Amino acid sequence: MKVKLGELTKIRTGKLDANAASDDGTYPFFTCSKEPLRISTYSYDCECVLVAGNGDLNVKYYNGKFDAYQRTYIVESNGDGRLHLPYLYHFMTRYIQELRKLSIGGVIKYIKLGNLTDAEISLPDIKEQKTACKKLEKIKNIIDKKESQLFYLDNLIKARFVEMFDDNFGEIVELGNVCDVRDGTHDSPKYHNAGYPLVTSKNICDGKIDFSTCNLIQKEDYVKINKRSKVDVGDVLMPMIGTVGNPIIVNTDKEFAIKNVALIKFKDDSVILNTFIKTLLESDYFGRAVLSKTKGGTQKFISLGDIRKLEFNLPPIELQHRFATFVAQIDKSKFAAKQ
Numbered sequence: 001m002k003v004k005l006g007e008l009t010k011i012r013t014g015k016l017d018a019n020a021a022s023d024d025g026t027y028p029f030f031t032c033s034k035e036p037l038r039i040s041t042y043s044y045d046c047e048c049v050l051v052a053g054n055g056d057l058n059v060k061y062y063n064g065k066f067d068a069y070q071r072t073y074i075v076e077s078n079g080d081g082r083l084h085l086p087y088l089y090h091f092m093t094r095y096i097q098e099l100r101k102l103s104i105g106g107v108i109k110y111i112k113l114g115n116l117t118d119a120e121i122s123l124p125d126i127k128e129q130k131t132a133c134k135k136l137e138k139i140k141n142i143i144d145k146k147e148s149q150l151f152y153l154d155n156l157i158k159a160r161f162v163e164m165f166d167d168n169f170g171e172i173v174e175l176g177n178v179c180d181v182r183d184g185t186h187d188s189p190k191y192h193n194a195g196y197p198l199v200t201s202k203n204i205c206d207g208k209i210d211f212s213t214c215n216l217i218q219k220e221d222y223v224k225i226n227k228r229s230k231v232d233v234g235d236v237l238m239p240m241i242g243t244v245g246n247p248i249i250v251n252t253d254k255e256f257a258i259k260n261v262a263l264i265k266f267k268d269d270s271v272i273l274n275t276f277i278k279t280l281l282e283s284d285y286f287g288r289a290v291l292s293k294t295k296g297g298t299q300k301f302i303s304l305g306d307i308r309k310l311e312f313n314l315p316p317i318e319l320q321h322r323f324a325t326f327v328a329q330i331d332k333s334k335f336a337a338k339q
Contacts, residue, residue, distance in 0.1 A: 001124075006117030008083045011075050013053065014068025015043065031069040034058050034243075039067045049075040049089045051096075054110035056202065056243050057103065059096050061089035073116060087129035090136050091121050100202070100213050109202070149337040153330050161279045164323055170315050176308030178272050180265040183240065183304050184229045184258030189221035196222040197256040201239030204261065207248055209237075217257065225257040236264040236278050241301040247281040249274050262307055271317060275324040280312060 005011075014030070016039075021029050025038035032052035047063040053071035063085075068074055075092075077083045098119075103109035124132070175181055189198065197203075197214035198221075204210075217225075231237065231250055238247035241260045266274055280286060290306050 001122070002120040003082075003123045004117065005075075005088075005119045005121055008078060008080070008121070008123070009075050009088075009117075010078050011073055011113060011116055014070050014072045014074065016067060016069055018069055020067070028062065028066045029068070030060060030062070030066060030072050032056055032058070032071060036060070036066075041067065043067045044074060046074075046076055047085050049085060049092055051075060051092065051099075051111075051116065054103075054105070054108055057096055057100050057109075057111065059089065059092040061086060071110065073113070075116065081126065082123065084126055084129040084133065086133045088121070090133060095119060095121075097213065146337055150334055153334050153337070157279060157327055157330055158283065160323065160326055161283060164319060165276075165313070165315050170313040172311055173314045174308065175264075175277070175310040175312070178270070178314065179277065180267075181304065181308045182229055182263050182265075184261045184263065185225045186260065189217045189225075191215040192218055195219065197254075198225075198259055199237070199256050199261060200259045201242045201244070201261060204237060204239050204246065204248060205243075207246075209248070209250075209252070209256075211254065211256070214256070222255070222257050225259075229258055229263050231256065231258060231263060232265070234266060234274055236262075236274050236281070238262040238264070238281055238307075240304070240307075244300055244302050245281065245286070247278050249278050260301075262304065271314065273317070273320045273324055275327050276315070276320045279323075279327070280310075285312070286310065 016029075018031050018037075020039060021031075021037035022040045023038060025040040027039050027042040028036040029039035030036050030050045032055040034056060042065040044067065045065045048061075050060045050062060050068065051073040052058045053073050055071075075088065077085055077088075099111050099115055100109075102115045103111050123129075184199075191198075193216065195216035195218050197211050198217045199209055199211075199214055203214050233250055233253055235250045236247050237250060237258065238245065238261065240262050247262075247264075264274075264277060266272065266277075290302060290310055
């Protein structure tokens, strides 16, 4: 049996601005970010599922005292005893993909209350819901262990990067002088039910492009955008709006266009490797030099100019190749850990 969420829950939103956070606060402060901030006071004390209403749509479960940003939806049981909140949380972690498709707006996408109240959820009895949650928790524990392995391997790459390249030798260069640094379109082409994927910051996650969440554009717009920002295999892409940073190396020849995403291209005889640049953009140094300059309120962004002006010591190409070989070995271990 499927039931609309609005028949099982009561939904409200937080009341605070994002700048109400306090670094040394006692209580969690839920905004649209994946990780909660802290705050010194609380307005709510309940068991609930929290859904980010704009930007980086995501879902959290919490039971206790907290406060919330004005675009965060607080979803509670209506008290009729038919819904187990952890069951709803597990449902929403999957349904969030549908919400991303339903989101509207320009640069900052958002969902409406009706997108939540009209969502249909399969509703077995409470006992079955709790049994399902126990099974899902076991699966989650397995996934968490795998993610810990991947986190460890990622840190090995970062540690090796510092070990090999932290001696400050080599000529100081700007990224824009050794690579072709540009970005995608800033326009908003019309979307269609079929066509070419338009990749934005929100479609780059977990080290890859999620084409299933991309809006589609017509060939005319695709060709127009790619006249200045065609993406090729081996290029580096990096989100510039919302969840900034998190670069990837393109490993697909699928045809697509980009919007508000940094594009870093390399020549065949380049003095720099994409593996080196990707890791540089993931480093603490990049965080201090560029990400600390992010602008905007709830929706952060970095400028193309700041990326182009990033200064670093250019290491010998032979040393970069040694590092790339090490990364390739770690990537094999990461692939095995994901199985």
